[in-house]
Amino acid sequence: MDKFETVEGVAAPMPLINIDTDMIIPKQFLKTIKRSGLGVHAFAEMRYHEDGTENPDFILNQAGYRNTKIIVAGDNFGCGSSREHAPWAIGDLGIKVIISTSFADIFYGNCFKNGILPIKLPQDKIDLLMDDARRGANATMTVDLVNQEIKGPDGGVIKFEIDAFKKHCLLEGLDDIGLTMEKEKSIDNFEQKMAEATPWI
């Protein structure tokens, strides 16, 4: 995984609550056996008309939002299924950061495994950022993970919290499996213990 670096770019407002994984990547695009190439299908049912042409109402189709790197979203972003195709599609679209009051648990975890930073903030901060995001290309934001802060277009700074281990893994681009395998001895010991305690498993 690539190391996560400071992101500077356009933020798009998506105030709708409960943007679910079926909206992020409809199931007809889950039939892939690859991780890449899903960006063109991200948000497909909001983004395209039935005939495949772009729907100009959808924020990412509007001038000024073509190069969005940050999404400011309504509550409970990413609810629904466990499909990792959701962060794959969003990441493939060039989005690096999603900011909301809350995320669905599985989606939240999936983001970190794909180099995307989900940031949780209280409603009043989201309202500020949502207003900034509505100003399009004139109002870029900077997300600095090292210092855990978001710089708004007018110089305001908002701090955010994040789990130290997750931050470390994102910044270093670390592979979870490799890290776990270093603890193989503990897993071996555990299996031995369980074989005696619950042999039917």
Added chain:
Amino acid sequence: MAKTLYDKIWDAHIAHEADDGTCLLYIDRHMVHEVTSPQAFEGLRNSGRKVRAPEKVLAVADHNVPTSPMIGGVAAIKNNESRIQVQALEKNVKEFGIEYFDTNDIRRGVVHIIGPEQGFTLPGMTIVCGDSHTATHGAFGALAHGIGTSEVEHVLATQTLIQSKSKNMRVTINGSLPNGVTAKDITMAIIGKTGTAGGTGYVLEYAGQAIRELSMEGRMTVCNMAIEGGARAGLIAPDETTFAYLKGKPRAPKGEMWDQAVENWKTLFTDDDAKFDLEIEMDATELIPNATWGTSPQDVLPIDGTVPFPTDFEDEGRQQATQRALDYMGLEAGMKLTDIKIDRVFVGSCTNGRIEDLRAAAAILKGRKVADTVDAMVVPGSGLVKMLAEEEGLDIIFKDAGFDWREPGCSMCLAMNDDQLKPGERCASTSNRNFEGRQGFKGRTHLVSPAMAAAAAIKGHLTDVRDI
């Protein structure tokens, strides 16, 4: 110290704990299906890693498979991408030595139905699957939750998952369910109360008399939709109902081992003075059958209710979502739920595709006919459910009523195969998600119990099953 059921299972599975509390949770069982696994196997292959414990993994193709008879096998699946995905699974299970129920195996079916059926799911276990409805297995007192594909790869390689402990909530349903009210109505009513994000960050334990009185099938229905309330896992403490269901299942322990296991399972309950982070209580006697009107499972109402106005909500985001849902669903605010006409009926899925669900729908359909305007289908959750239903003659009741009797699979729960709504079509469905496009592009879903689905099929509109 007094422990909750979740505490007990969690503590028994910590293989390693880091200083910051991040744990390696040991995983006892892993179920794999075709949609969320190909990239995980590809990852293993690319890094030269093996599956650590193939005997703890069970694979099946369910999301993509046709529900017409699979004559000609996988090679005959018409949709190219679906076929490639199933073939990729078949290749992967062979290469990595994993047990697989193929598309002609009588034991095949929706992943969350076949695990319990085989006794692959047992109390006290940790169970994962690359599918959010893995919560279903929590009905047995197993800590079961959905994971993403990166985590599927992680579990395949290490048999563990990196986890921090969740918060713990108990939902107690007091009293007994009135007639005509089912497990589905309970689980939807809870989501109506807590919202789709109310359970986020929590593991939920369901308790109380109404839960105790449910069969295992009903308990699975309740836990299945824990995720729709935002909770990653739902739990119900095992009891005699659980043990009776499991006894004699192919993968359940036998003989002395069975006795030893049951002794252990009897310790799996929340201690009297254990503390929860949040407690919710509901009165079962006040419940009536319910149905969803909108595009989120929290858009649920008692069947005698009316479709809400956006202004019924204070929150701006909720108002916007309500307006959007009304437009999408093609409904007028203020109309009665029972005036909503339907075109299709779907009975099936891991929520309500078990034998008891088919019995409940058949009991309503017996001697009656599906309305002329309705196209209805029933998709048994597994080959074994289908076989048992046919032994009981349920297939005849369904067919006589005008239902299409299909082969097992996920089918129109998520419409990845050919079973889909057409744009604008409206369906009374026993599945778990009414998201936009879930059952087909621009399709409209109303979530209901199997009995309510059967009632809607007969009347041609949403109906209170107690009036039939």
